[in-house]
Amino acid sequence: MELKTHYDVVIIGAGAAGLMCALTAGERRRSVLLLDHAPQIGKKILISGGGRCNFTNRSVSAAHYLSNNPHFCKSALSRFTPDDFIAMVEKQDIAYHEKTLGQLFCNGSARDILNMLLRGCEAAGVQIRNTCTIKNIQHQGETTNRFILQSNLGEISSDTLVIATGGRSFPKIGASDFGYRVAQQFDLKLQPNRPGLVPLYLNAPEMKAIQGLSGISAEVIVKCRGKQFRDALLFTHKGLSGPAILQISNNWHPGDEISINLLPDINLVETIHNWQKNRAKTTLKNLLAMHLSKRLAQQWLEQTFKNKAVDQYSAKEVQAIAAHFHQWRLIPSGTAGYRVAEVTLGGVDTDMLSSKTFEVKTVPGLYFIGEVLDVTGWLGGYNFQWAWSSGYCAGELV
């Protein structure tokens, strides 16, 4: 379809939030143009959840999000809920399953979700253009309240403009700081960005301590800044990863200490004392290997004391060993960065927008939705739910 020169709604960023907003506005018979600079639409959806897209979570509340204003997300999450998105998925007969902790994934492929959104846009008459470079945005506020975009597709104007360009994470598939620059153009406050849901790197002494453990995982409890997560930790060549680490990375700031309990199911002091009391003959390494991988158990133990029969450890030694396993304290040297971070923390300050409409309070007709905002979810489908909820709520009003 030929491009028009004027639309009711132009949305920049055809990711999860932009697609959802476009189809919702299109269904209301608004003329909608959805623009993206990437050569392929929806690439992030396609690679999400290991290719199966963890598209939502059965249990979603404001407590699963980080933001300078923790209340901002409540309204949208309650007006477009996980059940609403699940209903869309079921209507399209997309098979899905719950993996763990309420996380819903496609049985087949993430493409099912992308196709559902693209079909929805097509049915709603939304025009989509990829490989589109926006060179300039002008706002004619005083006269007509129009937005005028200069792009490689020519000049396009709209009554409302929605910025859905996401955060800085995964630049190789199209992430950019575009949304933040637009916010600055309109004098909106930004909360500082940090990579989130990202592996953590370690300093040399800690790297030495985990040498040879790369590829081994363990169920742990990890704590930082009063927050804790219980999930799998994965040792890597450069530090720590796995869901537990990705989760805590959202709370971690440079210089913060994190504490890791490698044996969350037992009290090691009590366990060793019980074995000693019962005069059971086993080595500590074998006892530990009942709860951890053998290699990890041995390497971690030998960082404190040599492996011996359990009854040969003094009470003081038992305390030291238990502390080493239950409270591994470390200060990560940094994160793996935006290159691999699943999300970007911070962004457009939510005080600048209405939590009901997502319209900028000082610029009528300008909207920001999705990850570009200072709202970041936990791992587990929460970030897509935020994209769906904010996209839908704005789409209902633009």
Ligand SMILES: Cc1cc2nc3c(=O)[nH]c(=O)nc-3n(C[C@H](O)[C@H](O)[C@H](O)COP(=O)(O)OP(=O)(O)OC[C@H]3O[C@@H](n4cnc5c(N)ncnc54)[C@H](O)[C@@H]3O)c2cc1C
């Ligand atoms: C590897 C990976 C796996 C993930 N898995 C999950 C998961 O399973 N579940 C979950 O809930 N979350 C997951 N996430 C997070 C989730 O993908 C994002 O939070 C969500 O996609 C944000 O939606 P959005 O529409 O706001 O931004 P995005 O999806 O990032 O979309 C932004 C769009 O804007 C476009 N854009 C950027 N700059 C410009 C510009 N200058 N001009 C035009 N267009 C531009 C981009 O090309 C992109 O298409 C994952 C993220 C990654 C990186």
